[in-house]
Amino acid sequence: SEFFGALGYLTSIDLFKSSLNNTDHLLTPKMLIRYAPGHMRKHLNDKTRLNTLNLFDLHRIDKNHNFENGLSTTIGLDYEFKTSRDKLFNLSLGQVINNKENKHMPSTSSLDEKLSDVVGKASYKFKNDSNLNFALDYSFKIDQNYKELNYNEISTTFDFNPVKFKVNYLQKQKHLGEKDFIETDIEYQRGNSGVFAFKNKRDFIKNSWEYYDLSYEYLNDC
Secondary structure, three states, rough: OOOOOOOEEEEEEOEEEOOOEEEEEEEEEEEEEEEOOOOOOOOOHHHHOOOOOOOOOOOOOOOOOOOOEEEEEEEEEEEEEEOOOOOOEEEEEEEEEEEEOOOOOOOOOOOOOOOOOOOEEEEEOOOOOOOEEEEEEEEEOOOOOOOOOEEEEEEEEEEEOOEEEEEEEEEEEEHHOOOOEEEEEEEEOOOEEEEEEEEEEEOOOOOEEEEEEEEEEOOOOO
16 A cells, blocks of 8 residues: 655735726736655656646646655746736746656656756637637747757637638657647538538658548538
């Protein structure tokens, strides 16, 4: 039988500013001090990733058979810019500072080093009265030397109604593996029941197109 546990202290402060044009700004600096005694197992095949969702969790590995040990401090912030109706822009980022290296942690998480990657995610949305909608999502991981990007993912959506255009670009390297590709997706909705779609993907490492996909979907509620 094995027992795992961690103690954590999470602190944050909300800084709020409201403008006369009905826009609000919210900045939230955060810090987590975490300590977990004992030992942990080393799993070389563990593909744990550090991201903005698990950055301030006590159990970042998300595995029932293993548990991150040691003393660490996580610092980061959340920022939002919104109107009375919509959230227009938000940003989250942070970094884990370990008391010492922990080589039992998977290298894919960057938590095996004293300084983890700086992980972040940002999103922006634009709407107007002519139904032209634009959305941009960007996820990134900056190396601990603060000079190189180990992970880039950019997703954009243009909604012209009835035509929707999506582009997704992903690049990762070093301890995260080697990938570099772009995907495009064009959809045309014909009335309320028919959708034409064309998708393709190009791999820049192999310098080749992986697939072309043309489809038609008929929706019928009965």
